[in-house]
Amino acid sequence: xxxxxxxxxxxxxxxIGLSLRxxxxxxxxxxxxxxxxxxxxxxxxxxxxxxxxxILNTFMGLPPVVVGLVVYLLLSRRGLLGFLALLYTPxxxxxxxxxxxxxxxxxxxxxxxxxxxxxxxxxxxxxGANPRQLAFTIIKEARYGILSGVIAGLxxxxxxxxxxxxxxxxxxxxxxxxxxxxxxxxxxxxxxLAVVLGAVLLSLSLLVNLALIYFQRAGQPLRGAL
Amino acid sequence: MGLTIExxxxxxxxxELAVLRECLFTFEANRTYALLGVNGxxxxxLLRLVALxxxxxxxxxxxxxxxxPLQPELDLKRQITLVLPQIGVFNTTVFKxxxxxxxxxxxxxxxxxxxxxxxxxLVGLLDKRDHQALTLSSGQVRRLGxxxxxxxxxxxxxxxxxxASLDPGNAAVIDAAIQELxxxxxxxxxxxxxxxxxxxxxxxxxxxxxxxxxxxxxxxxRGFAVSPxxxxxxxx
Numbered sequence: 001x002x003x004x005x006x007x008x009x010x011x012x013x014x015x016i017g018l019s020l021r022x023x024x025x026x027x028x029x030x031x032x033x034x035x036x037x038x039x040x041x042x043x044x045x046x047x048x049x050x051x052x053x054x055i056l057n058t059f060m061g062l063p064p065v066v067v068g069l070v071v072y073l074l075l076s077r078r079g080l081l082g083f084l085a086l087l088y089t090p091x092x093x094x095x096x097x098x099x100x101x102x103x104x105x106x107x108x109x110x111x112x113x114x115x116x117x118x119x120x121x122x123x124x125x126x127x128g129a130n131p132r133q134l135a136f137t138i139i140k141e142a143r144y145g146i147l148s149g150v151i152a153g154l155x156x157x158x159x160x161x162x163x164x165x166x167x168x169x170x171x172x173x174x175x176x177x178x179x180x181x182x183x184x185x186x187x188x189x190x191x192x193l194a195v196v197l198g199a200v201l202l203s204l205s206l207l208v209n210l211a212l213i214y215f216q217r218a219g220q221p222l223r224g225a226l
Numbered sequence: 227m228g229l230t231i232e233x234x235x236x237x238x239x240x241x242e243l244a245v246l247r248e249c250l251f252t253f254e255a256n257r258t259y260a261l262l263g264v265n266g267x268x269x270x271x272l273l274r275l276v277a278l279x280x281x282x283x284x285x286x287x288x289x290x291x292x293x294x295p296l297q298p299e300l301d302l303k304r305q306i307t308l309v310l311p312q313i314g315v316f317n318t319t320v321f322k323x324x325x326x327x328x329x330x331x332x333x334x335x336x337x338x339x340x341x342x343x344x345x346x347x348l349v350g351l352l353d354k355r356d357h358q359a360l361t362l363s364s365g366q367v368r369r370l371g372x373x374x375x376x377x378x379x380x381x382x383x384x385x386x387x388x389x390a391s392l393d394p395g396n397a398a399v400i401d402a403a404i405q406e407l408x409x410x411x412x413x414x415x416x417x418x419x420x421x422x423x424x425x426x427x428x429x430x431x432x433x434x435x436x437x438x439x440x441x442x443x444x445x446x447x448r449g450f451a452v453s454p455x456x457x458x459x460x461x462x
Contacts, residue, residue: 119314123315127327128331137326
């Protein structure tokens with residue numbers, strides 16, 4: 001059996017794979033929910049809109065342990081959603097990370113949509129766009145800003161440890177992911193493995209940041225040259 | 227075929243400011259009109275009202291096609307297009323910018339390609355078709371704006387200072403494209419401009435917007451179309 005830092009290689013790859021699977025699934029769900037919410041908040045005026053925006057902005061900095069606690073209480077046997085039997089499963093981790101990613105994606109997507117130049121909206125109207133086509137055009141114009149929000153959300157969930165530790169339980173081979181393994185192995189004094197996993201996480205963060213810079217630049221090609 | 231536009235006693239205010247006051251005029255189908263007037267006279271507001279982007283506070287604007295009245299709904303809106311001085315460029319290629327109006331109308335791809343390329347050639351941007359539109363110069367952007375409006379073959383074309391602050395080369399391309407449409411008598415064209423020469427060369431009739439009201443620009447349709455006299459230079 002191949003061993004790396006006293007852990008079977010397949011187990012190590014499993015930890016990295018589960019981390020990516022949980023974070024990416026949470027991000028996809030959060031994005032699917034956040035995009036319509038952001039578009040609605042940016043393009044429609046309705047009572048309570050400002051209050052929702054304030055809440056969203058506040059929740060961008062939600063402490064992961066608080067999210068973990070709330071999800072734990074909801075999913076525990078006596079909780080409101082206890083019948084789902086999700087506690088200590090990857091499903092519970094996905095729920096927690098979705099809650100963490102949603103306000104970031106929604107808030108940044110909202111900012112991107114409201115930042116679209118009003119002249120561009122006017123152009124779509126003068127060319128005959130109906131309300132649905134106008135909304136689609138504005139969202140399309142905001143696409144690089146929206147992608148930046150999605151990537152910022154990915155950065156948030158991949159680096160997060162508090163919530164998934166509480167709701168996932170860090171069960172070996174089932175709910176153990178990179179961040180919880182680093183916390184555990186550091187406690188055990190197995191620094192080599194913790195450092196290796198830390199390097200993997202850092203590389204992922206670097207990739208995420210490079211993607212973020214790319215999309216932010218792509219959103220404003222040579223505007224200053226005009 | 228262009229539309230007849232009956233402007234019937236329209237007024238428009240923004241807060242305390244009365245921009246238009248009981249304007250009354252009938253723009254005949256397939257004719258070209260120039261609106262002259264100083265900044266703030268109400269030319270742009272009149273164009274926005276005709277383009278159905280805003281509604282008048284008083285009066286109404288009626289649209290007729292071969293004598294038949296048309297309702298101000300999406301179908302009518304899509305027969306009217308307004309080219310603003312600030313062209314809102316979509317963050318995509320030149321081709322896709324020009325194709326936008328056709329795409330939202332569900333025009334087939336093959337026809338779209340032919341029409342877009344024809345217009346890009348007319349405004350001298352065919353070699354830029356795959357360039358990012360945001361990389362164009364300001365003169366090229368104005369040409370793009372005109373091509374984007376013309377490609378949908380509007381029945382009413384409204385142009386708000388289409389050549390303001392442009393170099394003679396870019397202005398000539400735009401003037402030629404407007405002239406081509408005017409000669410084909412394919413649309414009712416209303417052109418707001420400060421350029422007396424341009425108004426005289428392109429318009430069948432010249433109107434003046436002054437203190438919120440619309441009046442004929444002189445007894446002859448072209449009589450007004452002369453450049454204002456240049457004041458003699460003051461001695462140093």
